Amino acid sequence: LTDSVLKRFLPASLVKKAAHGELQLNLKPEPRLITVLFSDIVGFTQLSNTLRSRRVAELLNEYFEAMTQAIFESGGTVDKFMGDAVLALFGAPETLSPNEQVRRAIAAARRMYKALAELNERWTEQGVPSVNFRCGIHQGTAVVGMFGSADRTDYTAIGPSVNIAARLQEAADGESILVSAAVADYLDENEIVKFSPLQLKGIDETVLTFNVKTTLPEE
Numbered sequence: 001l002t003d004s005v006l007k008r009f010l011p012a013s014l015v016k017k018a019a020h021g022e023l024q025l026n027l028k029p030e031p032r033l034i035t036v037l038f039s040d041i042v043g044f045t046q047l048s049n050t051l052r053s054r055r056v057a058e059l060l061n062e063y064f065e066a067m068t069q070a071i072f073e074s075g076g077t078v079d080k081f082m083g084d085a086v087l088a089l090f091g092a093p094e095t096l097s098p099n100e101q102v103r104r105a106i107a108a109a110r111r112m113y114k115a116l117a118e119l120n121e122r123w124t125e126q127g128v129p130s131v132n133f134r135c136g137i138h139q140g141t142a143v144v145g146m147f148g149s150a151d152r153t154d155y156t157a158i159g160p161s162v163n164i165a166a167r168l169q170e171a172a173d174g175e176s177i178l179v180s181a182a183v184a185d186y187l188d189e190n191e192i193v194k195f196s197p198l199q200l201k202g203i204d205e206t207v208l209t210f211n212v213k214t215t216l217p218e219e
């Protein structure tokens, strides 16, 4: 795979290691245990209806730049942007322990939350209404790898775990990080607050959920 394809979803540091043969990346689609982070901003659609398209594009790119940086700094993979939603993976293609996946995903969510708060401050000074951050994180199995055709491929994760992360985000309160029990199992008691068990669309079993503090106590 060329560097330009890897650069679409991996930080430069990992692309360089892969290019020098210091990191073996298995990109063939196969079931893997991963941690999925799905973030969305509440109110972006309403916001975009009040601005001209070129300005919306500028705001979106500022937002994607900040979110990508937060995810890469935390050692995650940027799978895709969907409108103003961001799908990030931890534990693929770089193999990580379940505990390390959760540590990185929570760190990324907190950096994303902080980055959007800083963007909101800047945007408010420019007369742009502020927006709310919501995030869902789940750990589970998904089929992860390069999907697509000979001419167009995309590194992504397919399966219920992705849907669960997205649905957790949808159920989250504004300015919160909502995680499943599979993720909360790896967090200290003092970092989580029990939330309600949820019946998520497209998911048969009830999902026990927990809110994770968006900032560390000392911050």
Ligand SMILES: C[C@]12CC[C@@H]3c4cc(O)c(O)cc4CC[C@H]3[C@@H]1CC[C@@H]2O
Pocket (backbone or CB within 6 Å): 040, 082, 085, 162, 163, 166, 167, 169, 170
């Ligand atoms: C991940 C997903 C695309 C985004 C979909 C979404 C987007 C969004 O902005 C939301 O606020 C909520 C959802 C829930 C379903 C998600 C879908 C389940 C499978 C599909 O690949």
Ligand SMILES: [Ca+2]
Pocket (backbone or CB within 6 Å): 009, 078, 079, 080, 154, 155, 156
């Ligand atoms: Ca992708």
Ligand SMILES: [Mg+2]
Pocket (backbone or CB within 6 Å): 040, 085
């Ligand atoms: Mg949404």
Ligand SMILES: [Mg+2]
Pocket (backbone or CB within 6 Å): 040, 041, 042, 044, 083, 084, 085
């Ligand atoms: Mg959205």
